[in-house]
Amino acid sequence: MPQRKNNEDDFWAKVDKTDGCWLWTGAPNNNGYGQFMMDGVHKLTHQWSWIFTHGEPPVGQINHRCGVPACVNPDHLYDGTQRQNVKDAVGHGTHISIIHASKTHCPQGHPYDEANTSIEPTRTGVGRKCRTCHRERQRERYRRKMQDPAFREAERLRAEAKNRSRGHEPRLLR
Ligand SMILES: [Zn+2]
Numbered sequence: 373m374p375q376r377k378n379n380e381d382d383f384w385a386k387v388d389k390t391d392g393c394w395l396w397t398g399a400p401n402n403n404g405y406g407q408f409m410m411d412g413v414h415k416l417t418h419q420w421s422w423i424f425t426h427g428e429p430p431v432g433q434i435n436h437r438c439g440v441p442a443c444v445n446p447d448h449l450y451d452g453t454q455r456q457n458v459k460d461a462v463g464h465g466t467h468i469s470i471i472h473a474s475k476t477h478c479p480q481g482h483p484y485d486e487a488n489t490s491i492e493p494t495r496t497g498v499g500r501k502c503r504t505c506h507r508e509r510q511r512e513r514y515r516r517k518m519q520d521p522a523f524r525e526a527e528r529l530r531a532e533a534k535n536r537s538r539g540h541e542p543r544l545l546r
Pocket residue numbers: 392393394438439440443444445448
């Protein structure tokens with residue numbers, strides 16, 4: 373006897389519809405997204421939800437307004453660009469906490485907390501950057517540049533011009 377195939381009803385039967393998010397009750401993948409197989413096609417559950425609701429796949433990537441990967445509430449999904457997805461991640465912090473939940477500090481030991489973490493697009497999605505390390509790298513670059521007399525002189529002139537435009541006496545850089 374052939375195995376009965378999944379259909380749309382089987383999909384919604386596995387969804388816990390709360391007043392807010394509609395949560396997939398099946399096992400999530402490593403990134404927290406639900407997965408469902410139908411007609412031999414394997415897709416993430418929010419993608420199925422989109423297709424069942426709109427009758428066709430989205431033009432771009434589907435994003436969660438709510439930031440909950442397992443959510444399949446059609447009202448919480450929208451068709452967006454990769455760029456938009458990064459902005460969402462910044463807003464929710466969720467993608468990042470899922471991808472790198474085990475890492476709490478940067479390689480130099482600075483905490484990946486809200487103040488010290490910037491979220492930026494990478495080739496594979498979004499990644500976290502340590503702001504302290506970034507600042508230190510910038511400072512070091514500046515220090516190295518300042519060893520060049522020509523750069524130092526240019527900086528001095530820039531500072532003078534700035535002070536003049538503010539109506540201050542020119543001040544020498546330390
Ligand atoms: Zn939701």
